[in-house]
Amino acid sequence: MGAGFRRNHGKLRTGLEGSVVPHSMILRQPGSVTLNSVETESPESHLKQRLERREARIAVLGLGYVGLPLALALNQRGFPVLGVDPDPIRLQALEQGRSYVEAVESAQLRRVQSDTRWQLQSDLDPTFEAEVFLLCLPTPLGRANTPDLGILRQAAEKIAAQLKPGNLVILESTTWPGTTATVLQPILEQNSGYRAGQDFFLAYSPERSDPGNPNYHLCNTPRIVAGLDPASSALAVQLYQSFCDQVVPVSSLAVAELAKLYENTYRAVNIALVNEMAMLCHKMGLDAWQVLDAAHSKPFGIQAFYPGPGVGGHCIAIDPLYLQWSAQEHGFLAGLMSRAVEINRGMPLYVCGRAKSLLADMDGEPADKEVLLLGVAYKADVADAREAPAVEILQRLRGMGYPVRYHDPLIPKLDLEGESLVSQPLTETNLKRASLVLLLTAHASFDLPEILRHSRFLLDTRGACRHLQPDPERVILL
Ligand SMILES: NC(=O)c1ccc[n+]([C@@H]2O[C@H](COP(=O)([O-])OP(=O)(O)OC[C@H]3O[C@@H](n4cnc5c(N)ncnc54)[C@H](O)[C@@H]3O)[C@@H](O)[C@H]2O)c1
Structure with missing residues (x-):
């Protein structure tokens, strides 16, 4: 200048x-x-x-x-x-x-x-x-x-x-x-x-x-x-x-811009891979968390990623789509990235399927089987529900006829289209009245032993309870 x-x-x-x-x-x-x-x-x-x-x-x-x-x-x-x-x-x-x-x-x-x-x-x-x-x-x-x-x-x-x-x-x-x-x-x-x-x-x-x-x-x-x-x-x-x-x-400006998108797409792709692994393990009758813990014992060549109910927030849920769009503008088909986005976006539906099959085994009509979502923030210990998979899970389960409530100490109010839900207190009564407790975000403040004690059935999508030797008849890991 x-x-x-x-x-x-x-x-x-x-x-x-x-x-x-x-x-x-x-x-x-x-x-x-x-x-x-x-x-x-x-x-x-x-x-x-x-x-x-x-x-x-x-x-x-x-x-x-x-x-x-x-x-x-x-x-x-x-x-x-x-x-x-x-x-x-x-x-x-x-x-x-x-x-x-x-x-x-x-x-x-x-x-x-x-x-x-x-x-x-x-x-x-x-x-x-x-x-x-x-x-x-x-x-x-x-x-x-x-x-x-x-x-x-x-x-x-x-x-x-x-x-x-x-x-x-x-x-x-x-x-x-x-x-x-x-x-x-x-x-x-x-x-x-x-x-x-x-x-x-x-x-x-x-x-x-x-x-x-x-x-x-x-x-x-x-x-x-x-x-x-x-x-x-x-x-x-x-x-x-x-x-x-x-x-x-x-x-250059473009190197910096692309580096940022690559970082988050790297995470999205690896999260998609581990989500796919978890779904495969379920089909094989294997505990995905045990497989991952074993694989992560290797001190090189692998980085730990964990499965979950889907991705959210302003980064992992959005950035790969920015990169995919940009690739398309350059006439490049970014197949791996597209598939990763699809897998991650499909996780809420997969979790609802797992929840539905558990609920179907219980007596009564869907309207009589309440589901309590634990944690609706997109990740643990953040007060941010932007793009959170919990929102889709909540809406899908309701669409299947189940009454759904949620508890999240960091999200006191959850805004859905035209409706606002309020976080329910995490009490023994609220846990016991739910036919299924669905752990979606494992906030550090959650008292897991207490949650396990009072839940009739718990589907743990984060593997948070896996070290507590839960009763496998009542506590199901993703
Ligand atoms: N949240 C993260 O962890 C994170 C991490 C890295 C990068 N980013 C990126 O950073 C950017 C911002 O993300 P964020 O999470 O801080 O978003 P945010 O929604 O928390 O904050 C953005 C703020 O901008 C304000 N705003 C809207 N229009 C404005 C205007 N015309 N003038 C001034 N302010 C305006 C909004 O009211 C909002 O408070 C995004 O591109 C995001 O992808 C976010």
């Missing part, structure tokens, strides 16, 4: 507007440009220094599982941060110091409440004069299970309206390779009149967090970073080095 000035929409843009640089702070550098006797530095070295001094003003768009811990980490390192989220419920929780993601403690939110370098808004506020924009926005599936980048596009238009030369824009959302350069960049350029790599900096850095993981978090998970050009890359690397132990620069 040059240090020059650019005429835009008939208006002279200096490249330093909005970045609040007192003349005393402007360093003299070779190649710097003089305007009205004021010597200015290049936009790259200007932002570099503001990042070094932790003065660069950073807007984080999307305060969810990804954006909220990021915004707080940056604020903790001393940066002025504007957190932007249009969700009034989330914004109110933050303003009241209540966290809604596991990676953030409410106490942390209460501490920043009085910090003048911490601001929250429902929309990008131009008076904040952001110099760095971090996009942590949802990238869901649309109709026909294809990528829906509508939220990202709209946000890019808003950023473009405030973009100034020398600003840095970084996308963190998971998306298909090419998104930053072919979707984000044109929107930013067309709506601002500035050119990426010339007037502003552009980078991609995927968030790789694993919600509920006690060992790895935002700061100690190696961070992949790619820039559109060397200057964008260097600035983005510098930003992430301020709070990440290890930064992994890669050669």
Whole structure:
């Protein structure tokens, strides 16, 4: 990026507007440009220094599982941060110091409440004069299970309206390779009149967090970073080095985008394999968990994956479909990935089949046989039911005529289409009145011996009870 000035929409843009640089702070550098006797530095070295001094003003768009811990980490390192989220419920929780993601403690939110370098808004506020924009926005599936980048596009238009030369824009959302350069960049350029790599900096850095993981978090998970050009890359690397132990620069935006999709597709494929193994073991009359424990004793060449009722969340349930779509766009049939998605998506139906055959052996009509789902979050110890297989299982079992209730200490309310269910207390009475207890998510807080003691029949889809020597007549593993 040059240090020059650019005429835009008939208006002279200096490249330093909005970045609040007192003349005393402007360093003299070779190649710097003089305007009205004021010597200015290049936009790259200007932002570099503001990042070094932790003065660069950073807007984080999307305060969810990804954006909220990021915004707080940056604020903790001393940066002025504007957190932007249009969700009034989330914004109110933050303003009241209540966290809604596991990676953030409410106490942390209460501490920043009085910090003048911490601001929250429902929309990008131009008076904040952001110099760095971090996009942590949802990238869901649309109709026909294809990528829906509508939220990202709209946000890019808003950023473009405030973009100034020398600003840095970084996308963190998971998306298909090419998104930053072919979707984000044109929107930013067309709506601002500035050119990426010339007037502003552009980078991609995927968030790789694993919600509920006690060992790895935002700061100690190696961070992949790619820039559109060397200057964008260097600035983005510098930003992430301020709070990440290890930064992994890669050669291009698309490499970084695809690496993230590959990581999650790798998990999806291996989960599908182990799900298929579990179904095969059932057919063979073998205990899948014993087979897996035996195989996992090998110290190399195998990584432990476990079967379950299906995949959920914003990553494993969605990312392989982004990759599959992208492969198709390149005329490539990604057969293994497609099959993995099919297997994982078929697991709720398989679990319902297993439940139905157990229930069919009991006396009475379906309407008299209540099923109690234990755990509806998509994985253990997270308060997130997005894309959770429990929702499909619940709906299918109801469709078969069984009354279904659920208990999940982390999901007090489960929103279905047009209906809201409330978590039932986990009591002896509630366990005993269920014809079948279906363990779908093994939260650490579950008292498994108590659950085993009071359940008439239990189908354990997570193998959580396997070490408790349960009565095989009453406790069935997936
Ligand atoms: N959840 C994870 O564990 C995880 C891990 C790695 C990557 N990712 C990826 O990161 C991205 C974000 O995921 P998430 O889990 O944080 O999603 P999330 O739904 O928890 O958070 C996204 C937030 O963006 C807000 N939002 C929507 N439109 C907005 C706008 N125009 N401006 C500002 N905010 C807006 C929403 O209200 C929401 O609070 C996705 O691409 C996801 O695939 C998620």
